Structure formats: structure tokens, C-alpha cells
Amino acid sequence: MGDLLVDLQKCTRCGFCQDVCPTYKAELNEGSVARGRLKLAKMIEEGKYRWDRDSKLHKHINDCLLCGACVSNCPGSIPVSEVMIKARQKINKQSGTDLFYKVAYKGALSDQKKLKLGRNFMRLYQITGVKRLVTATGILKAIPPLKVMEERMPEVPKKTFFEMLPDLVVQLQNPKYKVAYFCGCATNSFFGDVGAATVKVLQKLNCQVYAPTVECCGEPHKGAGDLEEAKRLAKRNIDIFFNEKNFDFIITDCATCGSALKNYKRLLGDDIAYQMKAEQFSAAVYDLNQFIVYKTDALENISAIDNQEITVTYHDPCHLVRGQKISEAPREILKKIPSVVLVEMEDTNSCCGGAGSYGFTHHRLSKKFLQNKMEKVKATGANCLATCCPACMMQLGYGIRSEQLNMKLVHPVQLLDKALLQTIADQKVEG
Ligand code: SF4
Ligand code: SF4
Numbered sequence: 001m002g003d004l005l006v007d008l009q010k011c012t013r014c015g016f017c018q019d020v021c022p023t024y025k026a027e028l029n030e031g032s033v034a035r036g037r038l039k040l041a042k043m044i045e046e047g048k049y050r051w052d053r054d055s056k057l058h059k060h061i062n063d064c065l066l067c068g069a070c071v072s073n074c075p076g077s078i079p080v081s082e083v084m085i086k087a088r089q090k091i092n093k094q095s096g097t098d099l100f101y102k103v104a105y106k107g108a109l110s111d112q113k114k115l116k117l118g119r120n121f122m123r124l125y126q127i128t129g130v131k132r133l134v135t136a137t138g139i140l141k142a143i144p145p146l147k148v149m150e151e152r153m154p155e156v157p158k159k160t161f162f163e164m165l166p167d168l169v170v171q172l173q174n175p176k177y178k179v180a181y182f183c184g185c186a187t188n189s190f191f192g193d194v195g196a197a198t199v200k201v202l203q204k205l206n207c208q209v210y211a212p213t214v215e216c217c218g219e220p221h222k223g224a225g226d227l228e229e230a231k232r233l234a235k236r237n238i239d240i241f242f243n244e245k246n247f248d249f250i251i252t253d254c255a256t257c258g259s260a261l262k263n264y265k266r267l268l269g270d271d272i273a274y275q276m277k278a279e280q281f282s283a284a285v286y287d288l289n290q291f292i293v294y295k296t297d298a299l300e301n302i303s304a305i306d307n308q309e310i311t312v313t314y315h316d317p318c319h320l321v322r323g324q325k326i327s328e329a330p331r332e333i334l335k336k337i338p339s340v341v342l343v344e345m346e347d348t349n350s351c352c353g354g355a356g357s358y359g360f361t362h363h364r365l366s367k368k369f370l371q372n373k374m375e376k377v378k379a380t381g382a383n384c385l386a387t388c389c390p391a392c393m394m395q396l397g398y399g400i401r402s403e404q405l406n407m408k409l410v411h412p413v414q415l416l417d418k419a420l421l422q423t424i425a426d427q428k429v430e431g
Contacts, residue, residue: 008083018033097226100361148360152394164195178207178208204417205296223356258319261281298420345377377407388412
């Protein structure tokens with residue numbers, strides 16, 4: 001990451017960021033746009049104010065979605081998200097991390113056992129009738145953060161991805177590639193079916209899949225300004241994969257994980273022991289869509305799904321479209337399925353407000369962004385909404401439930417799994 005003051009001084013105050021910044025459009029406040037945020041950070045850095053969690057200035061730094069929309073519109077390409085992360089790092093140093101970070105990130109995401117415990121607790125709450133009872137009493141209205149969490153939480157499936165894994169992986173006779181699948185925390189916990197479709201599709205494409213249990217990719221910790229924890233997790237993940245060197249690519253179906261893993265080389269760029277390994281690691285990472293479209297012939301062996309027309313609209317996750325500059329590959333997949341009609345929504349690459357845990361920490365603002373997004377989704381008349389990030393899936397799923405829409409929510413790989421003519425049995429080791 002570059003020098004903070006150098007980046008802050010690059011802003012020419014042209015205001016082009018106003019046109020694209022979701023928080024500015026929602027708040028119409030100079031403190032809620034890149035230009036204002038950079039000015040505040042500069043004043044604090046020059047000693048006019050203190051980096052302090054309780055100060056009102058902190059709110060402006062903390063409200064940034066890190067969506068990167070301003071960066072694409074900024075003539076100086078100022079890395080605003082990186083500047084905000086640095087600013088948050090300084091605030092943490094001055095005032096410590098907040099309670100949400102301590103519980104959800106350092107507590108659960110940094111410790112897969114605790115994350116699983118929390119997930120299982122949530123599932124029990126949903127399926128045992130406790131949720132119905134709590135809803136009927138209206139007790140959660142008195143505890144707004146819990147009400148928000150309950151409202152936004154998707155239906156927790158019976159099994160995690162890693163619990164499904166032993167029944168998914170098969171040994172192939174002559175695999176074309178050996179691939180390591182990085183299944184992130186949210187996909188594992190809440191969208192195991194996406195992970196299962198990923199493994200099945202990769203196997204149908206004659207890839208031998210190896211899916212180790214991994215640590216969180218570290219992107220949430222980085223976004224919250226805890227770069228040390230993000231680095232610790234990155235090193236753990238590098239060690240996990242490099243202990244098993246026998247693969248050609250590292251593949252992930254999660255936009256956020258993909259963006260984080262490809263950035264390990266920058267994150268660990270000044271770590272003498274890890275910089276080389278991090279470079280090799282990041283160079284091996286492929287987004288699943290990118291891998292399918294550019295490294296396989298999957299799209300030549302495709303059929304209609306159940307001979308039924310599905311009208312799909314696609315939402316670009318920030319971490320895919322701006323974080324990795326990938327927008328065409330998922331569309332290629334959708335367009336190649338004969339029974340799928342892709343209808344583009346307006347502003348398809350504007351942030352849905354999911355942004356990691358933004359929905360939980362900034363419910364009011366996040367809901368505004370979601371309502372805008374859902375208006376665009378509804379205008380397409382689609383009966384299926386596709387995207388490639390579990391945080392977006394959580395947010396858009398909340399939108400679908402809130403609006404009571406009769407609409408499926410999928411990762412493109414789930415449709416491809418149904419449309420691929422190739423079967424795993426074609427590839428499997430006989431006997
Ligand atoms: S677009 Fe870039 S240079 Fe222009 S005001 Fe915004 S941050 Fe500053
Ligand atoms: S990263 Fe997104 S929310 Fe933050 S200032 Fe830029 S456009 Fe606005």
C-alpha cells in the first residue's frame with residue numbers, strides 16, 4: 001500500500017467522484033464522497049484533528065463501502081479504498097477496534113470453529129421454532145442490532161460445503177488440470193450449494209479437485225483496517241496451499257476471496273519470508289468464471305436446462321468488476337446456455353450495499369442501496385438473479401425476501417452445472 005499523505009495530495013478536487021459514489025448520492029454530503037473523505041483524512045494526517053473512533057469524522061471514513069466506483073472515475077486514479085483502509089488502520093491504533101469487529105471478524109471469521117458454532121446456532125434458531133416465537137413476541141424490536149441480523153440472515157442450510165465435500169469429490173482417470181478450490185467462509189457456511197456446483201462443474205470439465213479447509217481470505221479484516229490480521233490469514237492460506245503443491249490453478253467462485261487472493265502479492269510485498277510465495281500464490285489464482293471461459297471448452301458442450309426458458313439478470317459484484325476487472329466471463333457463461341435469456345439491468349455494476357458486513361453495520365444506508373438495486377432488478381422482468389459473491393447473494397436475497405419476489409438467486413455456475421452435457425461419470429476412474 002502506498003504512502004497515505006502522497007495519495008491524499010493527489011486529489012485535484014475536480015468532483016468527478018460525486019457522479020458515481022453511492023454514499024454521496026444517498027447523503028448529498030461532502031463528507032460522504034471520495035473528495036471529502038480524502039480532505040478529512042488529509043486534515044487529520046496533518047495534525048488538525050485526531051484519528052479518533054468517537055469523532056464525527058470517523059463516521060465519514062467508516063461509511064465508505066470500499067466499492068471502488070470513485071477510483072474508476074478519478075482522473076488521478078487515486079486508490080481511495082486503500083486510503084480509507086489506511087485511515088481505518090490509524091483509527092484502530094488510536095482507539096482500538098470496535099465491538100462488531102471483535103466479535104464477528106476477530107472472533108468468528110478468524111476462527112473457523114467459532115464461525116461454525118455461530119452458524120449452527122443460527123440454524124437451530126431458525127428451524128426449532130424459536131425464531132417464530134421471538135418474532136411473535138416482537139421482543140427483537142427492543143434490540144435493533146439483533147433484529148437487523150435476524151432479518152438479513154439467509155436460511156442456513158443443513159450442511160456446510162465442507163460437510164458435503166466427501167460425497168462430491170471423485171478421482172479422475174486422466175485429469176486435464178489439477179485444481180485447488182478455495183471455498184471461502186460465507187460460501188462454506190451459507191451457500192454450500194454454490195460450492196457443490198463449482199466442484200461438480202470442475203470435475204465435469206475433467207479437473208481433479210482438491211479442496212483444503214482454509215482460513216478466511218482476510219479481505220474483511222483488511223477492509224476494517226486490521227492489516228496485521230489480514231496478513232496473518234494470508235500467510236496461513238499460502239502455507240495450506242503450498243504444503244500441497246500438486247495443482248495447476250487455485251480457483252474460487254467468490255468475488256471477494258478472488259480479489260483478496262490475487263492481492264496477497266501486494267499485501268505481503270514487504271514480507272521477506274513470504275513475498276516470493278505470495279507472488280506465486282496470487283499468479284495461480286483464477287476466478288471460476290474466468291477459468292471456465294478462458295481455460296476450458298465448457299461452453300461448447302452445453303444444452304438447455306430442462307427445456308425451460310429462464311430470464312436472468314446479472315449483478316456485477318464490486319470485487320469482481322472493479323476488484324478483478326471481470327465482467328464478460330460470467331455473462332459469456334449465461335449467454336451460452338440456450339434456455340437462458342440474459343436481460344441487463346440498469347447500473348448493473350453499482351454496489352448493492354452488501355459490501356461484506358456493511359448491511360449489518362450500516363443497515364439504513366445499505367437498505368437504501370439495496371432498494372435502488374431491487375428497482376433495477378424488477379424493471380428487467382427477470383425471474384432469476386445471478387451474481388458471483390456470497391456477500392451480494394446475502395444482500396440480494398434479503399432484497400428478494402423483503403420485496404416478496406418470486407425470483408431465484410444463483411451463482412452462474414449453478415446454471416452451468418445443470419446445462420453441461422458432460423457428466424462426471426464420463427471422467428471418473430472405472431471400478
Ligand atoms: S475524482 Fe479523484 S481527483 Fe477528482 S475530486 Fe474525486 S478523488 Fe479528487
Ligand atoms: S469507494 Fe465507493 S463509497 Fe467509498 S468514496 Fe469511493 S465511490 Fe464512495
